[in-house]
Amino acid sequence: MLKKRITAKATLLALLCCLLGLGAGADLAGAEGTGASYNYSFWGLPVNAPPAYVPTDLYRGEDMGAGALKDPSDLHVTKDGLIYVLDSGNNRIVVLDEDFTMKLIIDSFLLDGKKETFLNPQGLFVTSDKQLVIADTGHKRIVYLDGQQRLVNILEAPASELLSATFQFQPIRVVMDHAQRVYVMATGVFDGFMEFNSEGEFTSFIGANQVRVDPVDYFWKQISTQAQRSQMIMFTPTEFTNLDIDDEGFIYATNGDEWGNNIKKLNAQGNDILRRNGYFYPQGDMMYTSDIGPSRLIDVDVTDSEIYSVLDSKRGRVFTYSGDGHFMYVFGGIGNQLGEFNTPTAIDRLGDDFIVLDKALGEITRFRTTEYGRTLNEAVRSYYRGDEESAYEWFNKTIGLNANLEFAYAGIGKALVRQGEYNEAMKQFKRSMDQRNYSKAFLLYRKQVLREHFATIMTALAVLAIGLAAYRRYRKAVKRRELTV
Numbered sequence: 001m002l003k004k005r006i007t008a009k010a011t012l013l014a015l016l017c018c019l020l021g022l023g024a025g026a027d028l029a030g031a032e033g034t035g036a037s038y039n040y041s042f043w044g045l046p047v048n049a050p051p052a053y054v055p056t057d058l059y060r061g062e063d064m065g066a067g068a069l070k071d072p073s074d075l076h077v078t079k080d081g082l083i084y085v086l087d088s089g090n091n092r093i094v095v096l097d098e099d100f101t102m103k104l105i106i107d108s109f110l111l112d113g114k115k116e117t118f119l120n121p122q123g124l125f126v127t128s129d130k131q132l133v134i135a136d137t138g139h140k141r142i143v144y145l146d147g148q149q150r151l152v153n154i155l156e157a158p159a160s161e162l163l164s165a166t167f168q169f170q171p172i173r174v175v176m177d178h179a180q181r182v183y184v185m186a187t188g189v190f191d192g193f194m195e196f197n198s199e200g201e202f203t204s205f206i207g208a209n210q211v212r213v214d215p216v217d218y219f220w221k222q223i224s225t226q227a228q229r230s231q232m233i234m235f236t237p238t239e240f241t242n243l244d245i246d247d248e249g250f251i252y253a254t255n256g257d258e259w260g261n262n263i264k265k266l267n268a269q270g271n272d273i274l275r276r277n278g279y280f281y282p283q284g285d286m287m288y289t290s291d292i293g294p295s296r297l298i299d300v301d302v303t304d305s306e307i308y309s310v311l312d313s314k315r316g317r318v319f320t321y322s323g324d325g326h327f328m329y330v331f332g333g334i335g336n337q338l339g340e341f342n343t344p345t346a347i348d349r350l351g352d353d354f355i356v357l358d359k360a361l362g363e364i365t366r367f368r369t370t371e372y373g374r375t376l377n378e379a380v381r382s383y384y385r386g387d388e389e390s391a392y393e394w395f396n397k398t399i400g401l402n403a404n405l406e407f408a409y410a411g412i413g414k415a416l417v418r419q420g421e422y423n424e425a426m427k428q429f430k431r432s433m434d435q436r437n438y439s440k441a442f443l444l445y446r447k448q449v450l451r452e453h454f455a456t457i458m459t460a461l462a463v464l465a466i467g468l469a470a471y472r473r474y475r476k477a478v479k480r481r482e483l484t485v
Contacts, residue, residue, distance in 0.1 A: 039405055040286050040327055042279050042433040047404040052320075052329035052373030053354055055339030057100075057366040061087075065102040066094045069362035074124045074173070075355065077348045084132070085357070085364070086124040091117055093124065093132070098350060100364070106132070109143070109151050116151075118143070123173035123185070133182060135171035142171055142184065142196075155182070158194075158202030175245040183251060185240050192270060193243065193251070206270030209238045209255050242299045244308075252308055254297035262297050263310060263321075278325040278407065279433075284312045285319075295319075301347050305384035307377070309347060311356070316341040318354060318367075322380045326407040329376065331367060332356065339365060352377065372401045376408075383411055388418040410434045417441055422448055 037051040061069040070089025077083050081098035092107035108117045119138025126132055130147035144152035157169035173185035180198035183206070192208035238257040245251050250273075251266040263282050265274035280286055284295025292314055299311040306323025316334040321327055331354075333340045343360035352374065354367040369377070379394035392415040398408045413428035414437065422445035429438035450457070 036333070037329070037331065039329070039402075040280065041404070042406055044280060044286050046287060049329065049402050049404060050372040051331060051370055052376060053318075053331045053367040053369055055365055056368045058338060059100045059364045059366070061094070061362055064094070064096055064100050066096075066105065069094070071359055072357055072362055073122045073345055073359060075346050075348055075357050075364070076124050076126045077350050077355070078126055078130070079128070081350065082126075082130075083348075083350065083355070084124055084126050086121055086134075088120055088122060091119060091121065093121075093134070100366075106145070106149055109145055109149060111151055111154070123171060125175045127176055131176075133174050133176050135174045135184070137170055137172055137187075140169045140171075142174060142182065153200050155196060155200050158196075160202050162191075162202075162205065173240075173242055175243055175251065177245055177249045179249075183243065183245070185243055188239075190239060193240065193253070193266075207240075207251065207253065207264065207266040207272070208270070209240070209257060209260075241297060244300050244302050246302045246306075247304075252300045252302045254300045254310055256296060258294045258296065262295070263300065263308075274325070275323060276325040278321070278327060280327070282310075282319070282321045282325050282327070284310065285315065285317070298344075299346050301349060303349050305381040307380060309349075309354070311344055311347045313344060316344045318347055318356065322407075323384060326410075328380065329373060339367070341365070372398070375401060376405075379408065379411060383414065386418075388415045391415040392419070406432045408432075410437060413437060413441065417444065420448070 037049050038046045039049045041047050061067050066087075067090075069085065069087050071087075072085055073088040074086040075084060082103070083096040083098070083100070085094045085096065087094050090107075092105055094102060095104040095106065097103055108115050110116070118134065118136050121134050122137040123135030124132070131152065132143075132145040132149070134143045134145070136143050140157060142155035144154070146152050157167070168188070170187040171184045172187055174182060176182050182196040182200075184194040184196065186194055189205075190208070191205040193206050195203050195206055197203050238255045238260070240253050240255045243251055243253040249268065252274075253264045253266060255262050255264070261272070261274075261276075261281060262284070263274060264272045267273050274282070276282065284297055288294055295312040295317075296314050297310045298313040300308060301310075302308040307320065307328070308323075309318050309320040311318055314334075315332075317330050317332045319327065319330050331339070332344070334342070341356065341358045341361070343358060344356055345359040346357040348355055350366070352369050356365045356367070357363075358365070375394060375398050379391060379398050382390035382394050392412060395408045395411040395415065398405060399412070402408075409428045409432035413425040413432065413434065416422070416425035416428060417437070417440070422441045425441040426438055426445060429435075429441055
C-alpha cells in the first residue's frame with residue numbers, strides 16, 4: 001500500500017514538474033538523453049550517479065576473423081569465457097574466445113549421414129557441458145548438438161491437445177535446465193513458455209502472463225453487437241520477449257507488458273516469485289516522455305547473487321537490479337558513439353564485464369566495470385552471502401562514491417541489524433526512507449534496551465513501589481492524627 005502511494009506521489013510530482021518546467025523536468029531530460037548514468041530517488045526522480053560501466057571495445061565480425069555478421073540475434077557466454085554468437089543472417093554460430101578471436105564456426109550438422117544447415121535461427125543456449133540448443137526458427141525446430149557438434153536430438157512441432165490444429169511451431173528463444181528440460185519461447189504463443197521434458201516431449205505451458213483489460217474497450221464490448229465485437233481487438237495475454245535461467249533452475253523472463261510487471265522470475269510451477277522490495281518495481285525507466293513511452297525490455301541476463309540485468313530496446317539501455325529489486329545502475333543508449341547502439345538485441349556477462357550485441361550493425365560492444373561498479377557489485381554480493389562485515393564495508397565505500405544511492409544506506413542498515421547494532425541501523429534506515437526495516441530495527445532496539453537494562457529497570461520499579469507504599473502509609477498516619485485531634 002505504501003509503495004502504491006509513493007508511486008502515485010512520484011507520478012504527480014513528475015507531471016507537475018513537467019507542466020511547470022521546473023528542475024525535475026531538467027532531470028527528466030537528462031534521463032531521456034543517451035549514455036546518461038543515473039539512479040532514481042525515493043520520490044521517483046532521476047539523480048546523478050557515477051558510471052558503473054564504461055564502453056571500452058567494439059568488435060565487428062571482420063575484427064574477429066569471422067567475416068561480417070549479418071543480423072545477429074543472440075549470444076551466450078559460458079563460464080570458461082567462450083562466446084557463442086548466433087549469426088542469424090548467415091545461418092551460423094560463431095564461437096569466440098574471451099579475447100574475441102574466432103575459434104570455430106558451426107553452420108551445419110549431420111542427420112542420418114546427410115548435411116543439415118540452419119535457416120534464420122533466432123535463439124541459442126549453451127549448457128555447462130557445451131551442449132548447444134538452437135532455435136532453428138526457419139526450419140521450425142529445436143536442434144540439440146553436443147560439445148563436438150554432433151546431433152543429439154531434434155524437436156519439431158509437437159502434437160498435443162493443448163495446441164490448436166493450426167499451430168505453427170516457430171521457436172525464437174530457448175533455455176535448458178540441469179534436468180535437461182527445455183523451455184521455448186515461440187512466436188504467437190500467449191500461454192507462456194513451452195516446456196519439453198528430457199525425452200523431448202512437450203508437457204505443458206508455464207508462466208502465462210495475465211490478461212490486461214482496458215476498461216474502456218471492455219465497456220464498448222459489453223454494449224456492442226456480436227458482429228461489432230468480432231471486429232474488436234481480443235483480450236489476450238502479453239507475449240514474452242526473452243528468458244534466461246539461473247544455476248538453481250529459476251527462469252527470469254521479460255515480456256512486452258508496458259504497464260504491468262514486465263520482468264518475472266518463475267519457479268517450476270510457473271509462479272512469479274520475483275522480489276520487488278525496492279522503491280519501485282523493476283521495469284526499466286521510471287520517467288519518460290510521452291513520445292517514446294515506457295521501456296520495452298527484450299533481453300534478460302542473470303548472474304550470481306541473484307543480480308540480473310535487462311535490455312531496453314527503445315533507449316538501448318541496460319538496467320541492473322539486485323535480488324531484492326533495488327535499481328543498481330544503468331548504462332548504454334541509442335546513438336553513434338562508442339557505448340551506444342542502433343538496434344540492441346542481446347546482452348550477457350563476460351566475467352564481471354558486459355557485452356551487448358547490435359543486430360543492425362553486426363557489432364559487439366564491451367563494457368568494463370569502474371571502481372564504482374565493482375564496489376556496488378561486491379556490496380550486493382556480500383550481503384547476499386550473509387557476510388555482514390564485508391557488506392558493511394562495501395556499502396560504506398559505495399556511499400563514499402555515490403551519496404545519492406539511497407538503498408545503499410538500507411544495505412548498511414541491514415548489515416548493522418545482523419551485527420546487533422540496532423540503534424545505528426535505525427539511523428541508516430531513516431536516511432534510506434525504509435520504513436518497514438526501520439520499524440523492525442526499532443522493535444529489536446527496544447528489546448535490546450530492555451534486556452541490557454533489565455536489572456536497573458526492575459530495581460527502579462521496586463524502589464518506586466516501595467516508596468509509593470511508604471508514602472501511602474505516611475498519608476494514612478497523617479489522616480489518623482488529624483481525626484484524633
